[in-house]
Amino acid sequence: MPLLEALLAGTAQGLFYGLLAAGFAITFGVARTFNLAHGELVLLGAYAGLWLNASLGAGPLTAAAVAGLALALWAWPAQALLSRITPASELRVLTLTFGLSLLLQNLMLLSFSADYRFLDWERAEVVWRPLGVSLGAGRLTAAAAGAGLLLVLHLFLQRTRPGRALRATCQDARAAGLMGIPVERMQLLGLALGGGLAGAAGPLLATLQYVSPTVGPPLTVIALTLTIAGGVGRADGLALAGVLFGIVESLVVALAGPAWREAWLFGALLLLLQGRRTGLLRGRRAS
């Protein structure tokens, strides 16, 4: 039974992790560097969701939709900031996102205090018991939303003209420009998708765990690890990496205890950095 529980709970958690990583991966694709403020963007979405929930009684899905649309707007200031960094070296942009992470953490501490909060809704206490395994409504909702958004993202990237142009830009922006792809527009689209997916993940996160302004960095590390494992421009790769990661994490927590959760995370990151240069599905045909 612990194995079955780890499989089901890990799969559900992993689909949410895939969503968590999707925004990070797309932003990495167009900005060519890690966005170390990704976790804080997720938290901004979480606080937007908490506000919508408290003031309008919005559930996690409504809150995720609104927070996603709101955070997509970060693309404009982000692109304006990026365009002012000349030369736009990866280290400079990385440093900028680190500073942004600290700034957002402190602004959230000032605005929302360091209290831990949870998104409470009418189904928060509902528990399903498929195959005798207990799964809370929050976890299932986050998993369903994660799976749905990853599927939409996959179809967008693989089947639509702007999606293909975005993938080409992620691979090589200069070559994309030479091939007639409006690179700046694609960068704006990528940043909007990145911010929007991070924002949508926020309210769902607040149904899974307590949030406070300082819980962002571990979220960024999860997103970074999954991006290395799943690859950039591959929503299916991120979903697979997220599910694998979620299952192993559940097993580690079940067998070794919750204290090993972060140790496993950093261990996985180190292993990936040693061995993996391409995503899990990178070897397959790209279109």
Place this chain on the structure above:
Amino acid sequence: MALLEVHRLSKAFGGLTALRAVSFTVAERELLGVIGPNGSGKSTLFHIIGGVLRPSSGTVAFAGETITGRQPWEICRLGIGRTPQIPMVFPGLTCLENVLVGAAFGSRRRRLPVARARHEAIAALETVGLADLAARPAPRLSLGQTRLLELAMALASAPRLLLLDEPTAGLSPAAVQRVLQLLRGLRGRGVTIVLVDHKLRAIADVASRLLALDRGEVIAEGPSAEVTRHPRVLEAYLGEP
């Protein structure tokens, strides 16, 4: 009317003047060779025509329309295909997929249907002799094959003008001959080409007209046979008149 008109183009990087009042025209169906030793301003000229750099002064007009300061993707869609000096392909895609990007996004006929874009991409691969390698991932090509792939990517957008920046750089003598043979074939099909290279003999062999640059200035212009014997060209290349 000339297809490309470059008028008094200048570019300065701080105190260094890379181009000084360069003017020339390219007629439809012409193959113009731009020659000059390293540092003469050839690549700067190409970067400005292709929209990568903005000129300090001067204008570039294509088919009667001023394109100075336009973005590279806009210039591509206007009908100017370009291959870069440093190989630049999409590493996660196969050869055919790389060429499909050019056919799908670079074409003047925007929103080409997928089947038509695929047809044109295959035709471009056949033109450069890479049809057999269509399914091969781009990073697995040799340097010579990569140069041909870039040419196919540019051709797939059905350009009115091709700008080729040192397409023979780093290639073996046999591969250089293959590229030159291909350029002769394209010229025969009526494609207008501006070709930059510092291999004087190779470029003079395929170009109908040469433009020689040295230290950012035009030092000679005219039929290939005349320019290659021009005293200032010999001085620039050999250090003596």
